[in-house]
Amino acid sequence: MAGKRRTQERRTKTKTISISLQDRGQTTQDFAVGIGIFLLAIAFVFSYMPSLLTPFSSSVDSGQTAQADRIVATMVDNLSEDPDRPNHLNGSAFEERYGDADDSTELAAALGLRATSEMPIDRVNVSIEQLNQSETRSDRRIEDLTSGDPYGDESAASAGRIVTIDHPECDPACRLVVRVWNT
Structure with a gap:
């Protein structure tokens, strides 16, 4: 029996293989x-x-915002006559320059906006509003100091300045608001 055991095949030992870092999978x-x-x-x-x-289409761009800001700054500069009171506007000069514009083409020309012969490219609304926050926006507008296209809460670029003006509804101050939007 002893001879039989020796004649059986010997099992081979499993060999361990070490993999170096150069031979790895990644x-x-x-x-x-x-x-x-x-x-x-x-x-x-x-x-x-x-x-x-963001909204899918924004109708107000940075050019219109800059244009509204330029218009309001020009208006304050043109309508302020007293250097000691820089934001005090002359109400009669406002009505004479901007309030008498019968249509939007005349107002666009007075403000230096782009326009064709038939109609302006940009619509503009200039208004002086009371500072009273308890009223709605349309109730705050002073009708005889509003000019341009009718504004009905469209998407528009707006710029404003706090001003004083000799008007009974502007005590102590009002807000000059310029809104610009595309046609």
């Missing part, structure tokens, strides 16, 4: 490509997200 290039794709995906998501959160 290379540096694989890691760089994976991180690059991940960063591109993150950049795409962050660049796309603002368009999801």
